[in-house]
Amino acid sequence: MLIFLYGLDTYRSKQKLNEIIEQYRKIRKSGLNLKYYDFKEENFQDFKNEFQQMPMFKEKKLAVLNNVFSNAEAKENFLKNAKNFQDSKNLILFYEKEEIDGKDPLFEFLKKYAQSQEFKPLGGQKLKIWAKKEFTKHKCKIGEKTLEKLIEFIGSDLWRFSNEIKKLATFKSEIPTSSRMLDEIGIKEEDVELLVKPKIETDIFKTIDFLASKNKKKALELIKKHLEKGDHPLYLLSMINYQFRNLLIIKDLIEKNLPYYLIIKKTQLKPFVVRKSYQQASKFTFPELKKIYQKIFQADLNIKTGKIKPEVALDLLITEI
Numbered sequence: 001m002l003i004f005l006y007g008l009d010t011y012r013s014k015q016k017l018n019e020i021i022e023q024y025r026k027i028r029k030s031g032l033n034l035k036y037y038d039f040k041e042e043n044f045q046d047f048k049n050e051f052q053q054m055p056m057f058k059e060k061k062l063a064v065l066n067n068v069f070s071n072a073e074a075k076e077n078f079l080k081n082a083k084n085f086q087d088s089k090n091l092i093l094f095y096e097k098e099e100i101d102g103k104d105p106l107f108e109f110l111k112k113y114a115q116s117q118e119f120k121p122l123g124g125q126k127l128k129i130w131a132k133k134e135f136t137k138h139k140c141k142i143g144e145k146t147l148e149k150l151i152e153f154i155g156s157d158l159w160r161f162s163n164e165i166k167k168l169a170t171f172k173s174e175i176p177t178s179s180r181m182l183d184e185i186g187i188k189e190e191d192v193e194l195l196v197k198p199k200i201e202t203d204i205f206k207t208i209d210f211l212a213s214k215n216k217k218k219a220l221e222l223i224k225k226h227l228e229k230g231d232h233p234l235y236l237l238s239m240i241n242y243q244f245r246n247l248l249i250i251k252d253l254i255e256k257n258l259p260y261y262l263i264i265k266k267t268q269l270k271p272f273v274v275r276k277s278y279q280q281a282s283k284f285t286f287p288e289l290k291k292i293y294q295k296i297f298q299a300d301l302n303i304k305t306g307k308i309k310p311e312v313a314l315d316l317l318i319t320e321i
Helices: 010-027 044-051 072-080 082-087 105-113 124-137 144-154 158-173 189-195 202-212 216-228 233-255 260-267 271-281 286-304 310-320
Strands: 002-006 034-038 062-066 091-096 115-118
Touching: 002 010, 002 105, 010 034, 010 062, 010 091, 010 158, 034 044, 044 062, 044 072, 072 082, 072 105, 082 105, 124 144, 124 158, 144 158, 144 189, 158 189, 202 216, 202 233, 202 271, 216 233, 216 310, 233 260, 233 271, 233 286, 233 310, 260 271, 286 310
Parallel strands: 002 091, 002 115, 034 062, 062 091
Antiparallel strands: none
């Protein structure tokens, strides 16, 4: 059986992936036949050899495959062996976070023969419905005007959105409510303004501009000002990460010759953000942006695993870009 999860909304696709894995583990508690493969590092033959081995305890296997579409050899071999995988009683789950060419032969095959689900970035009313449900899970409610303010601050990044909802819910739960009316314990606009920082600040655009012009000294000065104001290094890193992710997406669309108005529509970013990012994207090559994005990921990982102090990681990142 084939399952195919894909799309740029990695928050919801990861939730679905985890749901499938948890369902599998509930039935097959040993977990010995659950395997993960990353085809940026592994090859098709190793996967095939291991997958065709008899499973332990005669359990049905679950193989979670990441980044198959980035490996041309793996894609070709999957299609050559497609019949065997289709007929297998085991589960093969293709999980893709990057944008996929709709004309890719493997994509067309999976869309036809796999149980597939696409996760597009939420926007407009769909984003509002999702956010309200998340607030309800945390026993909070939010009015339309306040929600619009929150979306203005955060955008459609569900990873950050989820964290900000938890933060707001925790803040409200710590306030005594016994003497208040029910409509007074919802999330207010002043709560959003107090606790949630806008996703992009002017200084971050300036920082990126200085990095693009190779003026690292000025970029470091701006970062230092943020730190002196009390901004946490992880917050600054998240803003830099957000902007370079936008640049990567927009640069890719520019190289695909997509018109400007379609870039706004496809990315669902604010016109101001697209306009500024469009200008900045012209100062980098696509390979440069990919390399920088990888450095940002590594800096974040080093901080979260305790390998390096946040302030030092941020300084090193700026000097290495």
